[in-house]
Amino acid sequence: MPAQKKHQVAIIGSGNWGSTMGKIVAENTASNPDLFHHDVRMWVFEEDIQVPDDSQHRSKYGDKEQKLTSVINNVHENVKYLPGIKLPENLIATPDIVSAVQDATILIFNLPHQFIGKTLDQIKGKHLPYTRGISCIKGVDVSDGIITLYSELIMEKLGIYCGALSGANIAPEVAAEHLCETTIGYDPPPMDLTSGDGCPKDNLIKVDEQRQAKTKPSSIQLERMPQEYAHVDAELWETLFARPYFFVHVVKDVAGVALSGALKNIIALAAGFVAGKQWGENTKAAIIRLGIQEMVLFGRTWFPRSVNERTFTEESAGIADLVASCYGGRNVRSATHAVEKGVSVGEIEETEMNGQKLQGVSTAQTVYAFLEKHEKTEDFPLFCAVNRIVEGRAKVDDMPAILNKK
Amino acid sequence: MPAQKKHQVAIIGSGNWGSTMGKIVAENTASNPDLFHHDVRMWVFEEDIQVPDDSQHRSKYGDKEQKLTSVINNVHENVKYLPGIKLPENLIATPDIVSAVQDATILIFNLPHQFIGKTLDQIKGKHLPYTRGISCIKGVDVSDGIITLYSELIMEKLGIYCGALSGANIAPEVAAEHLCETTIGYDPPPMDLTSGDGCPKDNLIKVDEQRQAKTKPSSIQLERMPQEYAHVDAELWETLFARPYFFVHVVKDVAGVALSGALKNIIALAAGFVAGKQWGENTKAAIIRLGIQEMVLFGRTWFPRSVNERTFTEESAGIADLVASCYGGRNVRSATHAVEKGVSVGEIEETEMNGQKLQGVSTAQTVYAFLEKHEKTEDFPLFCAVNRIVEGRAKVDDMPAILNKK
Numbered sequence: 001m002p003a004q005k006k007h008q009v010a011i012i013g014s015g016n017w018g019s020t021m022g023k024i025v026a027e028n029t030a031s032n033p034d035l036f037h038h039d040v041r042m043w044v045f046e047e048d049i050q051v052p053d054d055s056q057h058r059s060k061y062g063d064k065e066q067k068l069t070s071v072i073n074n075v076h077e078n079v080k081y082l083p084g085i086k087l088p089e090n091l092i093a094t095p096d097i098v099s100a101v102q103d104a105t106i107l108i109f110n111l112p113h114q115f116i117g118k119t120l121d122q123i124k125g126k127h128l129p130y131t132r133g134i135s136c137i138k139g140v141d142v143s144d145g146i147i148t149l150y151s152e153l154i155m156e157k158l159g160i161y162c163g164a165l166s167g168a169n170i171a172p173e174v175a176a177e178h179l180c181e182t183t184i185g186y187d188p189p190p191m192d193l194t195s196g197d198g199c200p201k202d203n204l205i206k207v208d209e210q211r212q213a214k215t216k217p218s219s220i221q222l223e224r225m226p227q228e229y230a231h232v233d234a235e236l237w238e239t240l241f242a243r244p245y246f247f248v249h250v251v252k253d254v255a256g257v258a259l260s261g262a263l264k265n266i267i268a269l270a271a272g273f274v275a276g277k278q279w280g281e282n283t284k285a286a287i288i289r290l291g292i293q294e295m296v297l298f299g300r301t302w303f304p305r306s307v308n309e310r311t312f313t314e315e316s317a318g319i320a321d322l323v324a325s326c327y328g329g330r331n332v333r334s335a336t337h338a339v340e341k342g343v344s345v346g347e348i349e350e351t352e353m354n355g356q357k358l359q360g361v362s363t364a365q366t367v368y369a370f371l372e373k374h375e376k377t378e379d380f381p382l383f384c385a386v387n388r389i390v391e392g393r394a395k396v397d398d399m400p401a402i403l404n405k406k
Numbered sequence: 407m408p409a410q411k412k413h414q415v416a417i418i419g420s421g422n423w424g425s426t427m428g429k430i431v432a433e434n435t436a437s438n439p440d441l442f443h444h445d446v447r448m449w450v451f452e453e454d455i456q457v458p459d460d461s462q463h464r465s466k467y468g469d470k471e472q473k474l475t476s477v478i479n480n481v482h483e484n485v486k487y488l489p490g491i492k493l494p495e496n497l498i499a500t501p502d503i504v505s506a507v508q509d510a511t512i513l514i515f516n517l518p519h520q521f522i523g524k525t526l527d528q529i530k531g532k533h534l535p536y537t538r539g540i541s542c543i544k545g546v547d548v549s550d551g552i553i554t555l556y557s558e559l560i561m562e563k564l565g566i567y568c569g570a571l572s573g574a575n576i577a578p579e580v581a582a583e584h585l586c587e588t589t590i591g592y593d594p595p596p597m598d599l600t601s602g603d604g605c606p607k608d609n610l611i612k613v614d615e616q617r618q619a620k621t622k623p624s625s626i627q628l629e630r631m632p633q634e635y636a637h638v639d640a641e642l643w644e645t646l647f648a649r650p651y652f653f654v655h656v657v658k659d660v661a662g663v664a665l666s667g668a669l670k671n672i673i674a675l676a677a678g679f680v681a682g683k684q685w686g687e688n689t690k691a692a693i694i695r696l697g698i699q700e701m702v703l704f705g706r707t708w709f710p711r712s713v714n715e716r717t718f719t720e721e722s723a724g725i726a727d728l729v730a731s732c733y734g735g736r737n738v739r740s741a742t743h744a745v746e747k748g749v750s751v752g753e754i755e756e757t758e759m760n761g762q763k764l765q766g767v768s769t770a771q772t773v774y775a776f777l778e779k780h781e782k783t784e785d786f787p788l789f790c791a792v793n794r795i796v797e798g799r800a801k802v803d804d805m806p807a808i809l810n811k812k
Contacts, residue, residue, distance in 0.1 A: 168691035179680070179806040180688035181695065245806050247692070274585070281734035282586035285574035285726035286653070289587065292720070313719040314698070320691035323729055328687035400585040400651050 003230035010104035011042040013111030016171040019082040026091035046095035069093040085175040110136040120157040129223040133162035138261040145373040149258040166261040167316035168324040181247040183317035185257035255303040256311030264322045265360035267291030269335045271326035273396045276339025331360035409636035416510035417448040419517030422577040425488040432497035452501035475499040491581040516542040526563040535629040539568035544667040551779040555664040572667040573722035574730040587653040589723035591663035661709040662717030670728040671766035673697030675741045677732035682745025737766035
């Protein structure tokens with residue numbers, strides 16, 4: 001049966017990655033009018049900005065302060081967070097989160113993790129009950145020995161099903177339309193043939209048994225999507241996200257997609273440490289390989305029912321994103337720099353990053369605390385070595401002995 | 407039963423990788439006197455050399471011509487092919503291949519592939535009938551639509567069982583004892599409990615059925631190793647090859663180990679092409695991931711019985727060596743340079759490499775001809791795109807469209 005109702009897409013967040021996703025998705029809704037409403041709404045955390053001196057739009061605005069949403073909607077460029085990239089005219093910025101989400105059947109979450117809790121509070125109860133989500137938020141939430149994916153947090157808070165998107169996707173390179181790939185994890189509860197997308201209301205989201213034992217059982221009643229809408233499945237996600245330069249692979253393993261995007265930052269620090277020692281390409285490649293092995297083991301240990309180890313070893317969210325992060329980006333650069341200068345990574349954060357924390361550092365600390373709590377540090381020598389080096393309790397020169405399983 | 411006879415190890419070849427293997431193996435025979443004879447023999451293709459001006463041994467030798475073997479045995483350094491690295495005193499260079507191999511129970515083949523045929527002719531009939539081999543020779547032999555691993559060539563020519571060693575192992579970095587890993591593929595025919603290492607004389611080496619249909623059946627009668635020798639198995643290989651800085655993983659998949667070392671060079675050219683375009687880390691990571699997928703498919707297609715795809719996705723011989731080759735080495739550098747200068751890779755070979763061929767170029771051509779013969783080019787868009795770009799029949803800018811499976 002052809003779809004009678006069109007999906008409305010909304011993007012929650014408008015940083016460089018949010019704006020890039022907005023660009024891609026709006027290009028695809030425009031070229032698939034049978035499936036999607038033309039306009040995509042992008043919620044923007046409103047700011048007063050001055051259009052930068054070197055912007056081509058400076059002559060229009062002068063040095064007066066402007067609302068970021070007005071600039072985006074008038075000149076179709078996010079001059080503050082994604083300068084130089086033309087955004088589609090059907091990507092509509094709005095400062096009002098309720099109006100952004102209220103009619104949306106598809107919500108794409110793309111904002112820094114520290115804002116997710118507050119943002120969900122604002123959305124709660126204002127969205128369609130049967131809407132579906134994709135989380136592009138990197139990282140995982142760990143507290144009290146319990147690990148939660150942001151897609152799970154969204155499911156719990158809003159009572160909607162949410163998948164995850166991650167890959168080797170440095171935002172400005174994707175926005176410049178350079179060839180790359182991404183992975184979407186999406187695996188709603190078992191299909192009910194009479195429902196729109198396989199989420200019958202009386203189904204429960206089951207978390208992994210092993211984690212269930214450590215946390216409260218997470219059971220959410222999902223609302224069925226009306227059958228007038230096109231089925232929300234792998235094919236729909238490909239239609240919405242794939243571009244001639246942006247290849248999309250949809251898998252069922254949401255946990256693997258989300259975990260990779262978090263754990264890779266620890267390994268990127270290790271890659272930087274050995275690069276700083278000038279141990280060469282062999283060593284960096286060994287770190288990457290050993291890192292994947294620990295990612296796989298981490299997934300198998302805490303998400304035994306849901307993780308597919310191929311997500312780590314074969315998908316863009318796994319191996320490709322890890323490789324990209326071990327050769328480019330702030331984590332590997334700062335760790336290299338620290339070793340070359342003979343200082344700690346913390347000192348680099350202070351002196352060269354205005355005290356801003358590296359993602360690899362906070363993830364290494366969080367994961368180490370988590371592993372200690374579960375008495376599993378010995379199974380993850382690389383992850384733990386990185387944290388010990390960051391904290392000054394081990395040296396980079398100790399790594400061969402630490403990693404040697406003989 | 408403890409071993410009553412000690413294994414004698416010989417290295418066939420003494421380039422930078424052969425000398426590095428000689429160093430590692432001689433260190434391990436010295437520290438495992440129960441299992442191995444102290445001295446390791448290294449066959450050296452004899453050359454008259456002048457000790458280089460900057461060698462610390464120049465004062466001893468002046469500018470007179472010397473035999474390479476004498477220099478190695480006197481000053482324990484391969485001043486021509488691995489300068490600056492101290493070799494163990496129990497690594498004994500010999501120009502006489504027969505004396506090198508005649509008592510050896512373990513032969514390590516480590517020479518350029520173009521010399522392997524002639525060298526095997528010299529060894530044939532002069533070695534112990536029950537000796538076992540490890541091939542460190544990169545590449546595969548392809549002719550008339552038939553693909554042969556060098557380990558198979560050694561098996562056929564000498565009638566001995568031979569495994570393979572490969573990994574992210576740039577020789578000077580390993581020789582300098584920087585942390586890295588390697589993979590050994592070893593899978594002799596099913597074990598006969600009364601034999602020394604599971605190679606009963608009446609067993610046949612079976613090649614993959616699919617290849618068997620295209621080539622002559624390869625059946626070799628193997629001689630059983632006397633049971634006075636320690637069992638030649640994964641544990642023995644680890645004892646012989648592993649060092650505190652050189653981690654060894656033994657797998658059964660010989661074909662995967664050998665194939666990775668050949669196919670990675672094609673992908674390294676692709677990585678160089680996109681790097682030359684400055685498409686960024688995302689694109690290079692995508693090329694690496696798509697490359698592994700084609701390596702896996704190649705292995706599955708022509709070695710369906712023996713290949714384990716994890717060799718490609720999880721071992722040092724696979725993913726780690728591929729990553730190292732896509733970020734360092736001549737293939738990626740030359741391809742990058744060619745795109746930056748707007749010339750062909752062939753022109754770079756002419757003008758900057760004295761007409762020397764890049765391994766990636768010859769492998770891309772060989773594999774392309776092989777795929778054409780089997781009418782499989784469409785299944786390997788990346789491998790074929792590289793060859794078309796090398797031959798000027800496609801442009802790097804065509805890659806996104808070529809690789810897009812939509």
